[in-house]
Amino acid sequence: MKISIDWLKEFVDLNISSQKVADILTMLGLEAEYGTNYSNIDGLIVGEIKECTKHPNADRLTLCKVFNGKKTLSVVCGAPNVDKGQKIAYAPVGTTLPGEVTISKVKIRGEVSEGMICSERELKISDEHDGIMILNQQAKVGSNFNNYVKSLNNTLELDITPNRPDCFSHLGVSRDLSAKLNKTLKPFDADPIPYKKNEAEKYISLKFENPDDCPRYIAGIVKNVKVGPSPDWLVNRLESIGQRSINNLVDISNFVMMELGQPTHIFDYDKLNSKQILIRRGKKGESLTTLDEIKRNVSPNELLITNGKSPLALAGIMGGLDSAVSAQTKTILIESAYFDAPTIRKGAKSLGMSTDASKRFERGADPNASESAFWRVIKLIEDLSIGDWVPGMVDPYPKKLIETQISLSREKLDSLSGVKIKSDFVHDILNKIGCNVNNKSENQWLCDIPSWRPDLERDVDLIEEIIRFYGYDKIPSKYHYQSIMNANEPDPHKCLDKIISIMAGLGFSQVFNNSLQSKDIISLLKIKSVKIMNPLSDTMSELRTSLFPGLLENIDFNYKNNNPDIMIFEWGNIYKQNKPGLKGIQEKLVISGVVHGYLNKPTVHRKKGRRFNFNVLKGSVKNLMDRLSIKNLTFNQTKNKADGLINCFEIQSNNHQLGFIGKVDTIFSDKMHLDINEVFGFQLDLDLLMELANKTPLFNSIVSYPLVERDLNFVLEENILIGSLLSTVKENGNDILKSVDPINIFRHNSLGNNKKSVTINLVFQSSTKTLEDKDVNHVIDEIIRVISNEYGAKLR
Template sequence: MFVSYKWLQDYVDLSGITAEELAEKITKSGIEVEGVEVLNEGMKGLVVGHVLEREQHPNADKLNKCLVDVGEEEPVQIICGAPNVDKGQKVVVAKVGAVLPGNFKIKKAKLRGEESHGMICSLQELGIEGKLVAKEFSEGIFVYPNDATVGEDALALLNRDDQVLELGLTPNRSDCLSMLGVAYEVAAILGREVILPKPEVTTVSEQASNYIDVKVDANEDNPLYVAKVVKNIKVGPSPLWMQTRLMSAGIRPHNNVVDITNYILLEYGQPLHAFDYDRLGSKEILVRRAHDGETIVTLDDAKRELTSDHLVITNGKEAVALAGVMGGANSEVQSDTTSVLIESAYFKGATVRKASKDHGLRSEASTRFEKGVDPNRVREAAERAAELLALYANGEVLEGSVVADTLTIEEKVVSISLEKINRVLGTEVSMNEVEDIFKRLQFGYKADNGVITVTAPTRRGDITIEEDLIEEVARIYGYDRLPKTLPIGSSTPGALTPYQQKRRIVRNYLEGVGLYQAVTYSLTSEGKATQYALEKREPIKLAMPMSEDRSMLRLSILPQLLEVMKYNLARQNDNLALYETGAVFLATEAEELPEEREHLSAAITGLWQQHPWQGEKKAVDFFVLKGVLEGMFAKLGLTSAVEYRQGEVNGLHPGRTAEIYLSGSKIGFIGQVHPAVQKDLDLKETYVFELSLKEVFEAEVAPLQYEAIPRYPSITRDIALVVDKNKAAYELQRIIVEAGGSLLKEVHVFDLYEGDRMEEGKKSIAFSLKYFDPEKTLTDEEVTKAHDKVLNAVKEEAGAVLRG
């Protein structure tokens, strides 16, 4: 809801309070003000000008040379390209030195050889949205009525010296979808009176009942319908002040009749509709449910097919309006209209909502009907419309209204004790203070023996229970004045468990090195249920599977992850790196729930790195994925406890697979997907691993300790050992580490040779060993002593020979 600060002053005295201060007070009382827009912000130097002369620019077909009186001693020449500029008009002029929105400064200029001392402006150039500008001025400059004073402030005349508050209303506060509703709210906040409009209608001797008869067949959908007839009107522009108020509220002006109905919608929150009486086609209004298949052409010239769920206004035969949503084109007010029928009605919100949703017609009227209008304003709004039509359309109002009324208006009566109000709010307000709050809200009330009984007005349909009254007291009393208390009792601050912390570390690390998280089904097919399982158990079948492909609980994540790889590769997403953490399900004893165990699985394929500009590419391989795992174990402090041993896993390449051990216990595997499996799934060379996270996260890790940066130099020795071809490097490395003692700090393989010069059945593995002592510089004798122990150990335990 957009609320004009200047317009609001018609109903509440706002002296002494700025728009920003008012916005803060409204927000503190429970209705959020989302913003305050200053309509003339940054603009200056705009006045009303009178076009004295207009002639064609001598050097440009689409420019006009205008002589304009701007209220100064001499008129000024202004070059204008608007097609509708003409002699005798009163227009908006930005003088030399003026500033327009966007800090656009007007300077003296020369256009095609002719001087221009200013600019004649359109409304769009003043910051008004094009959709809010009346059609006659949408393609050119704006023209004031002839009674505008030359030299007057152009922005003030357009009500741009205003500020607009945007209210973010919750669904229960539909009462503030009107200026009067906001006025009641503001008056209660400020402790001031509400000044209500008092329609005074002068009628002619003819009776409205002689011109129209109203009948309602759908009383539940439309319990109250009021019709008034106004004759001899003259359709034309509405007053400028009305047009500008409508634009500030986000509504486009049309003509005086339509603008008056929209104005009252904003003022009272009561939607109205004006029918051209002569185009109505009869002297009857019949409100009924539509017939299935019945059609209507609405004001937007769209033909709409109706159902029996929709409520329509008819002339006794055909539909002339979709009730509460939009009028029909066959009864539209046009420039030659002379008599109008004003409709003011109370429609059921659910019925209007159904029609609005079915036809995609969301209007200001339907919004208000859906949320609920005040039934006590239906008649008042009709009288106000008649008054304004007489004033601004020269209409003659016929005596009386034609009404169909089956509405029972009941004001809600709610009682609450003072003790409960104070107990819930934690306050010590007195009964006098509570009475004053309800008086400011203009609620009827009666206090008796510590209990206050409140009669909520019909405009406040949200007041139904005791808690609503407590809320009203709290917000008017001031939420910022409510006492603050701390919770009583012991509490435990929230935190992640060590297991959750490690899971987060793993996920952050894997995403940091370039893997994307995948989430796959926990259900799989019977054929895939046991594939790549770390622990062989009987798979669990669902009692009522959704399909054969989703009939078993998984024992491994990897089969589903490979399906994801297949799906992406089929769509030309060739470079993939995915991981998933999730549960696998292990069968237990009969009739017991399965054990859920968290696993981590990953799969990579394609290029790991590519730099086209440098011409660099690195395809994924076993050691890329092993490096990812080693980095993860390092993050968890488990590097020294993890071993990789050559192994065999069904579905993985027999020569490129390793089993992963943690402190001597097998926790997973890593390797290349078997070429046959890759072919079946249409995969490229793909590398995978799967781990049991339970063992990883529950492993004991020594506390993190600081190690000083070595101050003394290290000594490196390289050895090449000739061993049997089936001897694994990790076995040799383990022997070297155990034999090297405290001086040996690092061991790694840097070469493997199996060439022609090697004896049949043998291979050469080269290791680099680094020795140092953090306390002193090592001597050659100390290093040689430790190194000899290593050589003897590999010779005795592995049969290794030092290669010459």
């Protein structure tokens, strides 16, 4: 955003250089850059067009007589906006323009041209090239054009953060400067004009479909208006910050927006169908041609200003062409409103529009500034004698702003700032930025928050303001030699790096996704999510409850870019809203991975490829656990879905629930319209994983006694899970049973209906003696007995 230094001086006395102003604003958190992209061009002067005639041999060219302050010269010009009486940027013969273009005396279609009339693009001032650059009428003919540009470019380029909507104006920036420089903020003329009777109510009435969308709307009437060019001072102000002059009424509206930060709009009153203005949402099938002459289809996402059934304007974004001010306008309706920020943001995003007005409303305008801006517009119209104000205004204000109070304690200020700031300074600064301090105390300040500062919500926000003006550079640096890690505790970051390295070794690629997701996607898991108060968009309105949606989008992107075979993982927090309020938010650190496509593609030598499946992913999880020395891993099937997985197995180790593994539910890909195939995934509790992995491994001495192996073959029901069977064997295997593994599964009609034969291998070993048959047989008999009783299995 461009800010004029000269304009700032109307609000605060600045007896310092423009660069110093930029430095002060930057230290206040308003990043400012002084200067212009324009580079001096030797020989360029201010000229005046004395005559304009049509070129005899070309339809699109004009013969101009240009006065350079000493003599009149002939110049051929092809710009459509060239006209008699204009002050222009004239490049005489011999001038070298950017791009190493040297102007020479030439004949164009038989007519001599002694120089060039330049556009802003040709001078590298801007990209504007639709016509020549027209200068202000007070520009002195024959003077150096470089000096003229510098006089208009005493400006700052500000990078305003979204939390400071009050600084999208010269007044807002001046407030911060006056407080920092300890100077009085000069008053501006926006006081209400007294009137005996509200005549405006005879001309207009207001109706609100939903006051939440538009808490305040002010309307007024001006008759006998004279639409024409703006005075030089107004044109200069607007052009100095890159605004184009249109006509006196539109310029006044733009001037007030840049001065006070409050957008206003002016309608041609005679073009309205009725006296009633209705502020409502758009309807399906409605359309509106906006001021940029584009017909736009509207929806319930957009807020409209309507008159009867006809839309007049996109509220807070852009006016309509049918109700626009023209040279024939005689009576106008002035709008100064406060629109709901999320409503305007959604509407602008839905239409793909971004205007000066929408940028201010979607960040949070000041409802009280609506009135100030209205009176400022009225007074400027009267000062310029271009219309007669109809006494009064229509201002129902259906949803008034609730004033906010914040209490700040000395204890918290000292704790967070790290420095002792004098109470007088605190009291003084809070008052200067508009926070009226109700009590003067050494240890407590009760502040009324001004309507133009929606970013001040808590005491920490006030502390930030105090430190901004105190100066971050004045807070002494302190060196902390104490480590944040306890030497007796393992470093979690080191363990996390190890896990990431293992996953990479297993063939997985790490991805990073946004932790904000859309309500539609998050609602699929039926988990109460954490909602964002002021989301940037509908697609980023809630904190994620699972990592799988983001991973599936990664797969879809790769699939569509000819990379369908993929193994990826991500670690990060997922969130749940267990109870209302901040304290009810549960934050859990997890790691999730997914596989898609082929593990081994079909080739000439291998006709049948091998796709990723559950067992492949299970093997990767087991390898990860082995590398982390997490033993006694079991996979137990669960009937419940787990955070987006179906056909799901619970992963456990020594009664610790590590996570889940299974097939990723297709509800995600269906809802997100993803063009992908079957996906398998896992989710692990990363905090628990690091806790178990960080335990120091215990050394077991090598056992010198031999192993004893036995195989058992059971015939059991088809629906009995092998994992459940193995767990039962382990529980009843005594201390000498070292391992249990399935080695074969056989199915045949001879076994009976819905039967299968499972062969398991058992390994026995004692650390104190050589095992005899009786030692092993005793354990095996117990295992057979338990399996037969619990599962109805028979030894084959």
